[in-house]
Amino acid sequence: MTFKVATLSLSSSALKIKRGDISQWFVDGFSDAIVNSANEKMLGGGGCDGAIHRAAGPELLEACYRVPEVGFGIRCPTGEARITPGFKLPASHVIHTVGPIYGVTINPEASLRSAYKNSLSLAKANNIQYIAFPAISCGLYCYPHEEAATIAISTVKEFANDFKEVHFVLFTDDLYNLWLKKARELLSFSS
Numbered sequence: 001m002t003f004k005v006a007t008l009s010l011s012s013s014a015l016k017i018k019r020g021d022i023s024q025w026f027v028d029g030f031s032d033a034i035v036n037s038a039n040e041k042m043l044g045g046g047g048c049d050g051a052i053h054r055a056a057g058p059e060l061l062e063a064c065y066r067v068p069e070v071g072f073g074i075r076c077p078t079g080e081a082r083i084t085p086g087f088k089l090p091a092s093h094v095i096h097t098v099g100p101i102y103g104v105t106i107n108p109e110a111s112l113r114s115a116y117k118n119s120l121s122l123a124k125a126n127n128i129q130y131i132a133f134p135a136i137s138c139g140l141y142c143y144p145h146e147e148a149a150t151i152a153i154s155t156v157k158e159f160a161n162d163f164k165e166v167h168f169v170l171f172t173d174d175l176y177n178l179w180l181k182k183a184r185e186l187l188s189f190s191s
């Protein structure tokens with residue numbers, strides 16, 4: 001897998017766009033968090049969620065079970081976020097969020113924005129300095145990639161002063177190139 005990284009300035013913090021596997025991402029193993037593109041049950045799944053649970057080990061699933069249900073079988077409603085430790089992951093924390101299912105969730109744009117926003121707010125409340133996002137809803141949940149990239153980058157921009165670094169870790173070259181294009185459109189390019 002080729003490894004590419006681009007750094008853009010996000011006011012006082014840096015925005016880094018990379019290709020790779022988010023389950024392997026970390027900065028200091030202490031004040032860093034990866035965001036998991038989960039489902040409302042929060043008990044694992046495929047894609048990004050599956051990779052994170054596999055790398056974190058069974059303690060992550062046990063911690064997810066301990067997150068209180070807010071509805072029947074629902075631990076994290078669409079657009080909200082929950083935090084757990086990272087266990088065997090190199091990153092110290094996992095922020096679980098749930099993006100919209102495109103074509104099913106009403107007002108998917110607002111839900112996707114909320115998923116990013118609530119993840120960032122929860123990270124901030126937990127003194128996270130470095131945070132990494134996957135392309136939420138861009139896999140099984142079928143969100144159109146171009147619009148998803150615009151929402152992701154414009155939402156992160158609102159938190160420009162709250163983190164040392166915000167990363168996007170994209171799984172494919174296509175998503176990496178799209179995120180980079182959008183970031184260049186929406187932010188000032190520094191290096």
Ligand code: AR6
Pocket residue numbers: 020021022023037038039044045046047048049050051052099134135136137138139140141142169170171172175
């Ligand atoms: N690192 C970074 N990105 C990844 C990785 C990885 N290891 N694996 C996949 N992706 P998806 P969603 C990319 O389907 O659309 C799960 O089953 C993938 O290529 O993981 O939000 C959950 O349990 C895509 O670009 O999440 C839910 O049921 C992006 O991550 C459901 O899928 C998101 O794809 C959530 O669907």
